[in-house]
Amino acid sequence: MTTADTDLDRRRDLYLKGMPYGLLGVATLLSAATAGLIMPTAAIRIAAAGLVVAALVFQLWWSWISRTRPGPNWISATYYTVRWAIGFALTVLNPFFAFYAVAGYFDTDELIPAQRWKRLALFACSIPVAGAQTSGIPVEDSTKWIVFAGLLLANNVLLTVVRHFADQEEERSRARAATIAELQQAHEENAALQAQLLIQAREAGIADERRRLAAEIHDTIAQGLTGIIAQLQVVAKTADPAAAREHVNRATDLARHSLGEARRSVQNLAPxxxxxxxxxxxxxxxxxxxxxxxxxxxxxxxxxxxxxxxxxxxxxxxxxxxxxxxxxxxxxxxxxxxxxxxxxxxxxxxxxxxxxxxxxxxxxxxxxxxxxxxxxxxxxxxxxxxxxxxxxxxxxxxxxxxxxxxxxxxx
Known part of the structure; x- marks a missing residue:
């Protein structure tokens, strides 16, 4: 995983941890501003205040417990359920508390362990949202019930569509990650093969240079030394100074030629x-x-x-x-x-x-x-x-x- 991926995951974790607090704060401010219109009695306002305090304390408890027991597991699922219940109760008292209830849309995958329960959790979150969209959970008006049912259906259709595209994008991301991993592995294997190939090429080159040197020594240097020996043998057997000088000169020429061939062979060993x-x-x-x-x-x-x-x-x-x-x-x-x-x-x-x-x-x-x-x-x-x-x-x-x-x- 790259550093950019690690930073992105870290920021996402911070967002998911702080998001319920932010939504609870926004919902509380809006509900307090509209308390005189939507919550006319003191008992309703006291109940709402008590639920807000309970939600805050419960949220702080989860922030502490999730450090040692992160989800998804039965503890995180219990937290999700209790939080939803508090959010639902607050939405009944004031529809603006639906802002807090929608927190379940964002962290379902992190808190709910089983796939089938994730769908149920998302459906449950859409209930207080649909109730807020109809100005409160309907209890008597049949028209509101119809509107509520229609909004509940529409919300879940939208959720299904968004979830479908999100799952597709996640699948594509996994496929891209797998492809990148395969390419990295192929690159490493290719590098290893190239290294092995270069080693084999060097060994083959060394063997070829040895064969070339052996052939050149035999064809040039050895031949020249043989000629020098032959000329010197003639010098040793002749008593004529002129003939001896001639053969010495020939031996000298052969020696110079052989020296030149030896130098050329050495220079050709490497560029x-x-x-x-x-x-x-x-x-x-x-x-x-x-x-x-x-x-x-x-x-x-x-x-x-x-x-x-x-x-x-x-x-x-x-x-x-x-x-x-x-x-x-x-x-x-x-x-x-x-x-x-x-x-x-x-x-x-x-x-x-x-x-x-x-x-x-x-x-x-x-x-x-x-x-x-x-x-x-x-x-x-x-x-x-x-x-x-x-x-x-x-x-x-x-x-x-x-x-x-x-x-x-x-x-």
Whole structure:
């Protein structure tokens, strides 16, 4: 329950507790002002005053006892019945005391335990009200009895209609509360699933990076070290200084190349740009550096308010951008590239478009394996975090790569 709901319930409880006192005070003032007209004898006025005092004392007793025994229960039902009897008696003495009698219209649900008795209680409250509307409870005049019966019927019809709509509104409120609770539960479950998905994506990414590193070490660094060893072995066996110098130079070149490959492999372990900048800044720098390196005009566009995404989501989008740009540089022969990052209500989209030579996606061979460069690698990265990747291209019309991933905020 929200704080607003709690405050509303508190104010409603205060209103229900103070309402009988207020109605009794209003009824007493109006009755005193009209005592000379409606209560001509001193005995009637004394009886009315005594009932008012009794009503006040009884009300104070209920205010005290209800703190430890709140309704609805048999004690609250007894209080309701006695209060109605006092209100009815006062209305007989002066119709203005019907203001006090109508208190039962407001707190029936809080005081009467059974549903069938609630209808009877509301009907009972309509009796003094109808009597007040006919200028007092009728006792002799048959016309007044007819008018009284008609008013009693009309009041109960109105009560039934109002009660029906109130019950419908309460049912709708309960249904809305249940729906909100279900949505909150679904949101919590979705958050838990997203957290689990990100953990699995991180584990899968670690495994892919290990496989990539193993392949690169085997294909580049290990090959380079093998070549260095071979060159040094030749140096150890030759007595010709010129030949030895040549092989040493080759070994040095291989060592520099292997060092460069080792540094590149380490840099590719994680998007370094995200260590210092947010995703939009890191992507802007990536695009600018790629354009400077390749000489191809490239523009970065950000739409929507940028948000602090979960690290795995940011890393995935940056990696897809790097891989898409690498593909453009290698295959597209493009003169212009546009990269757009869009923040939406529940997802983030990335679009990389070029005006290169394009290709037919239906003829592109598929291969297994993830984590490397290429469309398969980009698609695998997006799918790891419950995203998707689509490619639109045709020969001579450029290529558009679009990735959509859930918007999962940091923390």
């Amino acid at each position: 370094v740009g995200l260590s210092y900048d947010g995703l939009p800044e890191a992507m802007r720098k990536t695009v600018d550096q790629w354009a400077e390196r390749t000489g191809v005009r490239a523009e970065f566009t950000l739409t929507g308010p940028a948000q602090h995404l979960h690290g795995e989501v940011s890393a995935t989008l940056l990696r897809i951008t790097q891989e898409a740009l690498a593909n453009v540089a290698k295959h597209a022969a493009a003169t212009r590239v546009g990269v757009t990052l869009s923040y939406m209500d529940d997802e983030v989209t990335l679009d990389v478009r070029d005006d290169g030579k394009g290709f037919d996606p239906m003829t592109l061979p598929t291969r297994t394996g993830t984590g490397g460069f290429g469309l398969d690698g980009m698609r695998a990265r997006a799918e790891r975090i419950a995203g998707s990747l689509s490619v639109e291209s045709e020969p001579g019309s450029g290529t558009a790569v679009s990735a959509r991933v859930p918007l999962v905020l940091h923390g």
